[in-house]
Amino acid sequence: MAKKIEIDVLNHVLTPKVRVLSKKEKGEVIKFYNAKEEDFPKIYDNDPLVIALKAKVGDMLEIKRNDGTGEYLYYRIVIESP
Secondary structure: OOOOOOOOHHHOOOOOEEEEOOHHHHHHHHHHOOOOHHHOOEEEOOOHHHHHHOOOOOOEEEEEEEOOOOEEEEEEEEEOOO
16 A cells, blocks of 8 residues: 655645635735636635645635745635535
8 A cells, every 4th residue: 555645735845825814805805906706716625725724615815926026916716626
Protein backbone atom coordinates (compact mmCIF):
# COMPACT_ATOMS: atom_id res chain seq x y z
CA MET A 1 0.00 0.00 0.00
CA ALA A 2 1.27 3.45 -0.93
CA LYS A 3 2.24 5.80 1.84
CA LYS A 4 0.02 8.89 2.13
CA ILE A 5 1.92 12.16 1.91
CA GLU A 6 0.48 15.08 3.83
CA ILE A 7 1.37 18.65 2.94
CA ASP A 8 0.43 21.75 4.91
CA VAL A 9 -1.04 23.73 2.00
CA LEU A 10 -1.45 26.90 4.07
CA ASN A 11 2.26 27.12 4.86
CA HIS A 12 3.69 25.77 1.61
CA VAL A 13 6.19 28.03 -0.15
CA LEU A 14 4.09 28.05 -3.36
CA THR A 15 0.80 28.92 -1.64
CA PRO A 16 -0.05 32.63 -1.65
CA LYS A 17 -1.48 34.28 1.46
CA VAL A 18 -5.20 33.53 1.58
CA ARG A 19 -8.07 34.14 3.98
CA VAL A 20 -11.84 33.77 4.16
CA LEU A 21 -13.64 37.11 4.11
CA SER A 22 -16.44 37.92 6.52
CA LYS A 23 -19.93 38.38 5.06
CA LYS A 24 -19.53 42.17 5.48
CA GLU A 25 -16.15 42.17 3.70
CA LYS A 26 -17.58 39.99 0.93
CA GLY A 27 -20.41 42.48 0.42
CA GLU A 28 -17.94 45.38 0.31
CA VAL A 29 -15.80 43.64 -2.34
CA ILE A 30 -18.86 42.88 -4.49
CA LYS A 31 -20.03 46.49 -4.15
CA PHE A 32 -16.53 47.89 -4.86
CA TYR A 33 -16.32 45.99 -8.14
CA ASN A 34 -19.99 46.71 -8.96
CA ALA A 35 -20.38 43.00 -9.68
CA LYS A 36 -22.49 40.03 -8.73
CA GLU A 37 -21.26 37.00 -6.80
CA GLU A 38 -21.43 34.84 -9.93
CA ASP A 39 -19.04 37.25 -11.74
CA PHE A 40 -16.10 36.22 -9.54
CA PRO A 41 -13.82 33.26 -10.29
CA LYS A 42 -14.82 30.02 -8.58
CA ILE A 43 -13.03 27.45 -6.45
CA TYR A 44 -14.49 24.05 -5.54
CA ASP A 45 -15.32 23.15 -1.95
CA ASN A 46 -13.14 20.02 -2.25
CA ASP A 47 -10.00 22.00 -3.09
CA PRO A 48 -7.26 21.28 -0.50
CA LEU A 49 -6.89 25.00 0.22
CA VAL A 50 -10.64 25.42 0.86
CA ILE A 51 -10.64 22.38 3.13
CA ALA A 52 -7.62 23.67 5.09
CA LEU A 53 -9.32 27.05 5.57
CA LYS A 54 -12.61 25.36 6.57
CA ALA A 55 -14.37 27.59 4.03
CA LYS A 56 -17.97 26.82 3.09
CA VAL A 57 -19.95 27.09 -0.13
CA GLY A 58 -20.70 30.77 -0.72
CA ASP A 59 -17.62 32.05 1.13
CA MET A 60 -15.26 34.44 -0.65
CA LEU A 61 -11.51 33.91 -0.44
CA GLU A 62 -9.08 36.82 -0.63
CA ILE A 63 -5.78 35.76 -2.18
CA LYS A 64 -2.68 37.96 -2.02
CA ARG A 65 -0.42 37.26 -4.95
CA ASN A 66 2.96 38.63 -5.92
CA ASP A 67 3.90 38.46 -9.58
CA GLY A 68 7.36 39.94 -9.12
CA THR A 69 6.22 43.49 -9.86
CA GLY A 70 4.13 43.85 -6.74
CA GLU A 71 1.39 42.43 -4.60
CA TYR A 72 -2.25 42.36 -5.67
CA LEU A 73 -5.52 40.91 -4.41
CA TYR A 74 -7.54 38.23 -6.14
CA TYR A 75 -10.93 36.89 -5.06
CA ARG A 76 -12.69 33.54 -5.51
CA ILE A 77 -16.11 32.24 -4.50
CA VAL A 78 -16.37 28.74 -3.02
CA ILE A 79 -18.83 26.57 -4.95
CA GLU A 80 -20.00 22.99 -4.57
CA SER A 81 -17.92 20.46 -6.46
CA PRO A 82 -19.68 18.52 -9.21
